[in-house]
Amino acid sequence: MSTSSMNMREPWWSAAKMLWVEKHVTLTFHIEDGRQLDDKSASGSLGIEDLNLFLQRRGFQLSPYLSDVAPDNGQEASEAQQNQATTIALNEWLSHSSCHCRFKTPDGSGITVVGFFTVDDIKAEYPMQDMLAAGYDQSYARQVVNLINHNLEELRQNLGLPLVAAAPNWVGGAAPVDCIIHGGPALPPLPLPASDSDGQHTGAWDTTLPDLKDSPIATKNGKGVTVFVLDTMPELPNDADATTNVIIEAAQRAGGNNKLLQTVAEQMNREQSPFIKFSYQPLCFLLQENAENQMVVGRDLNGKQYAFGMPDHGLFVTGIVRELAPEADIEYIRVLNDFGAGDCYTLINTLEWIHGRISRIDPRTGQQGDLFNKPVVINLSLVMTPSDENLFTYWHASSGNAYGQNTLSMAYDLATLRAPLQRAIQRLSECGAVIVAAAGNDSNTPELAGRIGPRYPAAFPEVLAVGAVDRDGEAARYSNYPKLPAQRNGITTYGGGIPTQRDIKRDEVDALIGLYSSQSYPAFEGKNPPTPEYPAPNTNGWAYWSGTSFATPIVSAVAARVLEHIQPMNLPARHVAAEVMWALTTPEGQQETLGSSLSVQPELGVSLLRAEQVHPGQVSPSEPIPVGAVTHN
Numbered sequence: 001m002s003t004s005s006m007n008m009r010e011p012w013w014s015a016a017k018m019l020w021v022e023k024h025v026t027l028t029f030h031i032e033d034g035r036q037l038d039d040k041s042a043s044g045s046l047g048i049e050d051l052n053l054f055l056q057r058r059g060f061q062l063s064p065y066l067s068d069v070a071p072d073n074g075q076e077a078s079e080a081q082q083n084q085a086t087t088i089a090l091n092e093w094l095s096h097s098s099c100h101c102r103f104k105t106p107d108g109s110g111i112t113v114v115g116f117f118t119v120d121d122i123k124a125e126y127p128m129q130d131m132l133a134a135g136y137d138q139s140y141a142r143q144v145v146n147l148i149n150h151n152l153e154e155l156r157q158n159l160g161l162p163l164v165a166a167a168p169n170w171v172g173g174a175a176p177v178d179c180i181i182h183g184g185p186a187l188p189p190l191p192l193p194a195s196d197s198d199g200q201h202t203g204a205w206d207t208t209l210p211d212l213k214d215s216p217i218a219t220k221n222g223k224g225v226t227v228f229v230l231d232t233m234p235e236l237p238n239d240a241d242a243t244t245n246v247i248i249e250a251a252q253r254a255g256g257n258n259k260l261l262q263t264v265a266e267q268m269n270r271e272q273s274p275f276i277k278f279s280y281q282p283l284c285f286l287l288q289e290n291a292e293n294q295m296v297v298g299r300d301l302n303g304k305q306y307a308f309g310m311p312d313h314g315l316f317v318t319g320i321v322r323e324l325a326p327e328a329d330i331e332y333i334r335v336l337n338d339f340g341a342g343d344c345y346t347l348i349n350t351l352e353w354i355h356g357r358i359s360r361i362d363p364r365t366g367q368q369g370d371l372f373n374k375p376v377v378i379n380l381s382l383v384m385t386p387s388d389e390n391l392f393t394y395w396h397a398s399s400g401n402a403y404g405q406n407t408l409s410m411a412y413d414l415a416t417l418r419a420p421l422q423r424a425i426q427r428l429s430e431c432g433a434v435i436v437a438a439a440g441n442d443s444n445t446p447e448l449a450g451r452i453g454p455r456y457p458a459a460f461p462e463v464l465a466v467g468a469v470d471r472d473g474e475a476a477r478y479s480n481y482p483k484l485p486a487q488r489n490g491i492t493t494y495g496g497g498i499p500t501q502r503d504i505k506r507d508e509v510d511a512l513i514g515l516y517s518s519q520s521y522p523a524f525e526g527k528n529p530p531t532p533e534y535p536a537p538n539t540n541g542w543a544y545w546s547g548t549s550f551a552t553p554i555v556s557a558v559a560a561r562v563l564e565h566i567q568p569m570n571l572p573a574r575h576v577a578a579e580v581m582w583a584l585t586t587p588e589g590q591q592e593t594l595g596s597s598l599s600v601q602p603e604l605g606v607s608l609l610r611a612e613q614v615h616p617g618q619v620s621p622s623e624p625i626p627v628g629a630v631t632h633n
Contacts, residue, residue: 231314468495
């Protein structure tokens with residue numbers, strides 16, 4: 001759906017915050033002998049019928065969730081389509097791949113199964129459901145998840161269920177309008193002024209990495225590495241024979257003013273390496289832009305929640321990877337809608353598909369995965385699940401039963417609520433995938449006055465978490481901390497600042513410059529009534545944008561270079577991700593891999609990988625001035 005056609009039926013400022021999908025429950029199982037699931041009808045080995053009986057006696061019933069997508073003609077899905085999940089028998093859920101994901105351990109013995117279900121209330125045999133819901137908790141998903149997680153030991157020991165955890169289907173975003181989701185970029189994209197396309201530069205706003213100048217990876221370019229970008233995507237035609245699309249058309253409009261966009265258009269979906277494969281996968285009806293309850297994310301220049309279209313968010317990210325790792329193969333997959341919103345169901349399903357490709361045997365083909373034992377980076381410029389700071393308020397405190405818990409049990413609850421996503425990421429990391437994720441842009445906003453910890457998935461110890469600094473190397477006001485105190489998985493790099501209206505008028509915007517295909521831009525500020533979009537002042541295909549979302553692909557590209565560098569070491573797959581994290585986040589690893597230790601950003605408490613980009617108004621006839629050295633009159 002193009003940006004210009006996106007209309008929100010309700011004012012964004014009246015939206016309720018949405019953190020999970022009501023009536024969706026995600027269950028995680030793990031069995032040590034994966035052969036038990038070779039028979040697709042062997043759902044009894046997971047004990048799902050016994051679990052359902054346990055729930056039925058307490059007033060709830062599970063049904064398999066079979067996602068459906070909106071009709072291609074853009075019409076609203078019928079009620080039957082939306083309720084298709086209820087037509088599948090519970091004992092058949094393992095035979096439908098869209099109802100669950102499977103992640104085998106690297107040796108193929110154990111297997112993690114993530115199952116997706118809907119939940120309804122029924123007449124309770126016991127009054128527990130009525131007691132739980134009385135007065136303060138009308139969320140079926142939360143009641144069922146808590147009911148399962150608080151009885152895990154009983155379910156495991158008495159019923160023999162290989163159940164790891166229950167969780168809701170969390171929603172998140174690139175970090176009625178009915179549902180505004182946490183996350184989103186630090187600010188809306190801003191256009192470069194029209195005067196910046198008049199030949200003052202060579203059609204490229206080059207990004208340099210001074211810390212790698214004399215590094216062993218300075219000459220590396222990501223050759224042989226596959227980088228997955230999971231994000232938003234401009235609308236592409238369904239017709240495989242289509243000769244044009246919005247990317248090609250934007251490149252044609254930009255001409256010589258945007259060499260990077262020309263490269264992306266040239267490499268789009270070609271077979272020759274390096275290529276950029278675009279996968280505009282259909283999203284479940286829940287995430288469709290024409291859904292009854294639109295899911296949106298975003299903030300304005302003042303940090304206020306503000307819904308706007310951002311299908312170019314993923315293109316911006318992809319362009320950064322392409323520039324800094326010019327020989328890497330990029331697979332760019334749509335997992336977020338045009339408003340930057342997504343859910344765990346879609347993300348975990350996409351991660352399962354990647355896992356199959358890097359596995360010894362891809363379950364979808366029965367053959368060796370085409371990326372088995374090959375270097376892979378997964379860029380996640382998105383957040384999923386609420387922050388630790390908010391989860392207590394929106395989950396525990398709201399359910400009315402959290403205050404009697406001690407700190408240890410609260411921490412355990414937090415871990416179980418994120419178990420499905422973490423287990424998927426663990427299985428990918430064990431197979432050698434390096435996962436890089438944005439720390440998030442929630443800090444110093446009207447809702448949170450201070451700086452908070454990293455969002456998930458960046459906060460998982462298996463993930464390389466990325467924070468953001470401004471052009472002076474200071475911690476960006478919006479950036480979350482890129483690591484938890486006990487972990488060493490964080491790094492920070494240039495993500496831009498938050499410009500003022502004066503900065504914009506003077507073309508002194510502190511933000512990354514990257515690719516933008518749309519011919520219109522959202523307003524800078526969220527107002528009541530909303531300000532309409534405005535046309536791009538030129539056709540150069542460049543935009544300013546700030547956020548940890550755009551610091552993340554800088555690190556992903558460097559991770560691809562490191563992977564190319566360590567390929568001759570032939571490390572076991574289970575050690576690859578840890579080796580890359582060690583090389584980028586520790587002084588010892590940096591000294592050995594980069595040739596010198598990086599400086600530490602004092603406020604964020606992690607290493608600072610400097611990234612510099614020449615900006616408009618900073619180009620002299622003789623010498624470009626790097627961002628880190630800019631001064632203004």
